[in-house]
Amino acid sequence: MESDLVGAADNTIHRMAGDERRQQLLEVAMHLFSKHGFSGTTTKRIAEEAGVSEAMVFKHFENKDQLYTDIIDHKACSLGMESPMSVLSDFVEAKNDFGVFYHLALNALNHHRQDTEFIRLLLHSALEGHAMARTFFDSYVTTIYESIGEYIEERQKDGAFREVNPKIVVRAFSGMFIHHSMTNIIWDKDQKLLKVSNERAAKEFATVLLDGIRKKDSSSDEQNSTQVQS
Template sequence: MVSEVFLERPQSRMSGEDRRQQIVRVAIDLFSRKGFRGTTTKEIAEQAGVSEAIIFRHFATKRDLYSAILDYKAAECAELILKALEEAAGRKDDRAVFRGLAFTLLELHRQDPTLMRLLLYSGLEGHELSTMFFETHVKKTRKFVADYIKQRIADKAFRRIDPKVAASAFFSMINHYAMAREIFKSAALEISSEKAADAFVQIFLEGLLSR
């Protein structure tokens, strides 16, 4: 009787892009749990199952890795946020503009709080990621909101106020709430994103609407 020989099937190797994305996901997980100072490239390599040389082959500098993290975590978020705003802004539907923004941000943070954790670590450690994030993503969205407020002031729908300050105030409400709920796990804030968004929009617009 001829014995059967079972040969181990060779594992398929990851493509360069798949490996790159895997390294980014591992780095995000470690940075969001241990901070930037508490995470080494050696740890990233071990968690990804590769050598440090592979890390540097895909990301020649740490800044390249940080940029890839922003592209992975923030680019899609910014696109979703602007998409939620543009159509309502074209109709000058104030409630829809600000509710769409508030709800989208709250849900993004609820579903995946790792970006917020990364930015908090970055700010506390004086790391460049938070500056990169602000320059590449936050500025664009805040400008959109400030420009909308400026236009509604010109339409005499909103009272006269600094549009940039008003936009910053709205984002601050949302981000503070999201941080308290998702990072600090405040039991007092366990309400749905829909209800929270409605409340913030009511507070904000009642302060802005021209009377």
């Protein structure tokens, strides 16, 4: 069907160092798993793509399952788990509402764009019911819901926000940017339907969340509000 080579820039003939090859196998495997899922990816194909015999895969990884979870551990540690809250703390302390939500969204959108493969892998494993997906969700997503939820609660006490269930607000807002990323990653890769920069998207999403789309002051000025620049 397809032929997607990836790590075959091998002029320096064979014989990599062990760790190097292991790393390469992880990358090749991730690429394939993210494209075809777990059961859609064969160990033979992984080996081929890495330019190595199938036996090598099993020298470096106990079995296919182990390889899969190793990829996830590896990636989850290096990229996924760096708390998204750390970047926001300044804005949270300053109670800069727009800053908080803008950077939350922008940060996520940038991550998703640069780590498409991991997102696809995550989705595959979630659909297939792999245990790791649950782990990721429990430790990562729950954290965000709590942190952002707390911020919203605080701002409600300040009288700055309406009284809505904070979790619903988090769901609504994360829905905006996560669904935006998902659409671009799995449905509309060439962004025929909607093409915007991450900055623009984050800005509009944050503005909608905070102010909605309905004009509030129908009395005074008719149209100025937010200006749109493409």
